[in-house]
Amino acid sequence: MxxxxxxxxxxxxxxxxxxxxxxxxxxxxxxxxxxxxxxxxxxxxxxxxxxxxxxxxxxxxxxxxxxxxxxxxxxxxxxxxxxxxxxxxxxxxxxxxxxxxxxxxxxxxxxxxxxxxxLPEEPEEQTSNVEAENKVEEYVFDAVEQHPSFPGGQGAMFSYISNNLRYPQKAAENCVQGRVSVKFIVEKDGSISNVEVIQSVDPDLDNEAMRVIKNMPRWNPAKQNGTEVRAYYYVPVTFRL
Known part of the structure; x- marks a missing residue:
């Protein structure tokens, strides 16, 4: 151009x-x-x-x-x-x-x-092997060696969001627009859980952003030390009239 x-x-x-x-x-x-x-x-x-x-x-x-x-x-x-x-x-x-x-x-x-x-290491409480395994299973990583990824990459993710986003009628009528920041967990099997809004614009836009994220296909999970782990991910969802 x-x-x-x-x-x-x-x-x-x-x-x-x-x-x-x-x-x-x-x-x-x-x-x-x-x-x-x-x-x-x-x-x-x-x-x-x-x-x-x-x-x-x-x-x-x-x-x-x-x-x-x-x-x-x-x-x-x-x-x-x-x-x-x-x-x-x-x-x-x-x-x-x-x-x-x-x-x-x-x-x-x-x-x-x-x-x-x-944090500085503290003396560990005596726990059973089962309790220790459960703690590992439940831990959610924020920093990992290999981050979770949408099938096809970030470009494919934003295309998916754009193609599946439905502008809420009330928000459109009131000319409400902006960017909703969404946080969620990518589970070890690639499924999405614990979807929440961390930067809100409008309740209707927030709910639509969460709906699209919840309906995403399975991701490629995060890895730590070569093993699939649960990890947080953050995505901005933009609404523009």
């Missing part, structure tokens, strides 16, 4: 939604597997991932690939932890988003549900 200078300049001044860009921002997390491992390695605060429990922060990845403009939707209890998170994320370098052939500013989101595995 060839744009005139005025159109190109207008696009460059905007911050584009991540689901609208042709190519989303990408990073190798400075050699780490994901942003959680990066933060754990770079932070000066012990057990920071656990202290980030429930933290939800919007930001912008600019046209140079820098993480900027932090806006907390859910803030850690300790302001120092929030400041340290900003510092660590600000160290990341992304390959910027592409929109209509241009590198652009892109909206981005980070969500942290806490990682109890990073």
């Amino acid at each position: 060839i744009l005139d200078k005025r159109s190109a300049d207008e696009i460059r001044t905007k911050v584009i939604d991540s689901d609208e860009v042709y190519q989303q921002p990408k990073t190798n997390f400075d050699g780490f597997s994901n942003d959680e491992e990066f933060i754990q390695a770079k932070s000066t605060i012990p057990n920071i991932l656990y202290k980030l429990n429930g933290t939800n922060v919007d930001c912008v990845i600019d046209e140079q690939g820098n993480v900027t403009d932090f806006e907390f939707k859910q803030t850690p209890k300790d302001p120092a932890v929030a400041k340290e998170l900003e510092r660590c994320l600000g160290m990341l370098k992304y390959k910027p988003a592409i929109y209509k052939g241009l590198t652009v500013k892109c909206k981005w989101n980070f969500w942290y549900d806490g990682n109890k595995s990073l």
